[in-house]
Amino acid sequence: MSYKITEEGNVATVHLDGEIDMDVTEKAKEVIMPLIEAGKEVHLNLKEVQYMDSSGISVLIESHQKAAELGTKVILKEISKSVLKVIMMAKLEQILIIE
């Protein structure tokens, strides 16, 4: 997994790339959580994520819940087809914020 962060005002956009599984979830959290804790609205661009398993989905849930707790939000953008399929299998499309 690789990533790129761009910031504009209070919005931080994280472009994730590659495969997100148990092996990289800590790294993903290390990238996303400080932005949420800083009060940023975080946009996760998942266009280049080819694979995500339950560990990756857990990162999305944890990020969403942490943001809600701190009064901000995590918005999922340009979700790849394979990731969207897993989100829908977990019936999270009505829980997570997807644009």
Next chain:
Amino acid sequence: MNFEDHKEFPVDSASLKGVRSYTREVLSQDPVFKSTTDDVVLAVAEAAQNIVKHAYSGEPTGDTMRVEISFKEGQLKIELFDKGKPAIPKNIKPRQLDDVKPGGLGTFFIGQIMDEVIFKTAASDWVNRLILIKNY
């Protein structure tokens, strides 16, 4: 096309990519799997992840896990063997989806994708044996 194949992997989260690649490669032998390959790869990877996470509690080990894949008379059978803590089948349950929290989805995904999921005590040198079946 009937086939049997197997491979062992170190019990480590870094092996999960290899488990996925191996499963994908084996399934590529027959076009019958084409529309379900991504799902089956996810199920096998979730099962392997459960070995790393639960059978070994994420602790470093020199042990290996074994993945066996066979296809016979329209039935895909994938078996995973490990030497970790014995699994207690009645305790292995997917979480309720309306209880939204991180974790617990892997077993749910496996159940959604495969037609049968069977936990057994393994014979010979292994401790746990998980059998995943999908009919074609």
